[in-house]
Amino acid sequence: MTQIRTETDRQATMAQWDAQQRAVASGILRDIAPLQADDLVLTGSETAWLPTGCSVKKGQHFSVSSTGANIVDRDHAVIIQPKYALWVRIGGHGPIRKIIFEKETVFCAWADGEVEAFTKALSLWADMDGAILPGPRDVSEGGIGVSVRLTDAPETNIQPPEHWAFMDIFGEVTIFSGSGTDISVDTHDGDCCILETPVDIPLNDRTRLSWSWLVDKLPSELPEDLVLTHDYISVAVRFDNGRDLTYMWSKELPADYHFACPLPWWCDRETHWIVESGTAKLGLWQDAVRPVASDYRKAIGDPLPGRVVAVWLIANSVFQRIGGKARFRNIRLSEDGTDRTVTAGSGLRCYSIG
Template sequence: MTAAKPLTYETDPTSIAAGLKSSFEKASSAIDGSTVLNLAADKEDWIDTGVFVREGQEVSLLSEGVIWLSREHDIQVKGNAALWYRVGNGTIEKSAGRTTTFRAGRDGPLQLACRLAGHWLDDTGRLDPDVPPMPMEGGLTVGVAAWETAAEDGLERLAGSDDTDLARAELERLRSSRPLPKGWDHLWRVGRTDIFCESVTEGRPVLACNCTADSGIIKYPVDVALDRSTTLSWEWLVRALPSEVPENTLVTHDYLSIAVEFENGQDLTYFWSSTLPLETSFRCPIPGWEKRETHIVVRTGQEQVGTWVADRRAVLADYEGAVGGEHPGRVVGVWIIALSPFQRRNGQAEYRKIILSSDTETVEVGP
């Protein structure tokens, strides 16, 4: 087994904050409102930034820092996994990376929170009281800039005087970000990410995933009856697995999968394991997700990594065998999932010809 966790450093929040404040002052003519604040990882409350944004206004969040989930196991995340925002009482959104830019959908005060996916009760930002908080140390230093101009123009100006290099990082992220295939969107509970996009392989469209020290879930909504004839089929090309050890523990739970979501809130994920035996099933080891998610190993090992393979699953039989209890009546979503925050290895895969079907209907999820 090789240690593939990239070097991660803890920054001095005082120097980062000073650098951001100085650069905001120098670019003040492009900025309508700004602030710099520290978000402690052990605080559950939403923090009011003091910046009021207008509907349609572009806003950039520039974060630096480390949040420790376990120093013993060297499990740590950055703003791409834990920085959330909302405007007024609107819906919550997650930063797409360490830095992000968004267009406000309403007028209101901008609020920030430092939380992990899976702890939300709903999309307004209430925490689920049945999910125990995961112990976290550290925090994020976050610069907020509500722009007078277009965000790219403001970031260009800011980058010229930004010693933290966060403005340049956000410019590069914006310019390299690519859209999802038609019909897909980010699952609200996990938030936005740049690890998925539409691409082309061998002359045909695919849904591509490239994930390092990150995580994400995208969803294609469906409404298909669940019965004995219901099947999910797909083709996938896995180029790199994000784990070299069994993925069924919290500290090694890095994987690539396709999943189905049911009307009762449960989901069943079909994943490619590095070492676990075929048809192994287990509940998700991440706190909060163990209530709703079950995993089944449908491919294992390195032998077919790098080649296109096809899989087909009888969804109801899998639900009965792996989840159990009274089964739901409908499938309401198809998901693509990627996780690599624990070991911070790279995982890469491409998906195509995704079809959910039964005797009475067929949904070509695509691409």
């Protein structure tokens, strides 16, 4: 089952986090772009999408510019930037789209109607029509400013590595690059995304997940098992029961330590497993092979899911804003002792050898 550190350990981590964040808070807050007089300002407490005053026809280009941030905790510079939280839709319904660049993101209108804006803050989407899961929507200090206008500028277009896709609830980001089988991750201040590729393989005692990774920089100096320190880079597998198991590298948590995700909603779905610990191997290629079924039983328990349905690459630097950098190669799922294998990024749901 999942492991839990002692309350003393957790308090020590929070004391380290407090000192770390207070030391950098003034610089982070100083870099927030000031709100403009004509901005539509979103506080993060909204429960309904707000009209922006800009109406579009399908095929027209419109730009979304943003300023400010939702300041959750000023003393510790816990902020939610527009590039993570600001979404738009057209005509009162989905699909919804996240901005990519705060200065300006240009969209090609996918419907007729008025452009609406919403800041997700720390909420989670219930669907891609724009409803959010139940939970608190507190007013944040500051605010995210939004300005929308028609434009002739070309559409902002970010492509994920071949055969991978941005998970729709996180939207498009600029932090992943490379080919489908050699992917670089470079998180910046306040980034969060999951890159995914579908697979379809039975989960049994022969199932193995293997990969090579070179981690140059970890996005957390502190144990990642608390909400405010939960910045990390990982490779993960998702199962047909809706749960997922993510494999991480941690500076402080020991190898084989495993824990339920500390974030609301995700805590019932996601479990983290530390594969590498410390900093001695940073900057060096490392190979990893995991017995997925055995890890699942130890970290989550029985019953075992029937199938693995997706492979994920996860990168988060929202909370501490340190950023991280890594490369992944040869991510592979296989059933040892058989001729069945599935290679993440291959674009194939099943590939038979021989």
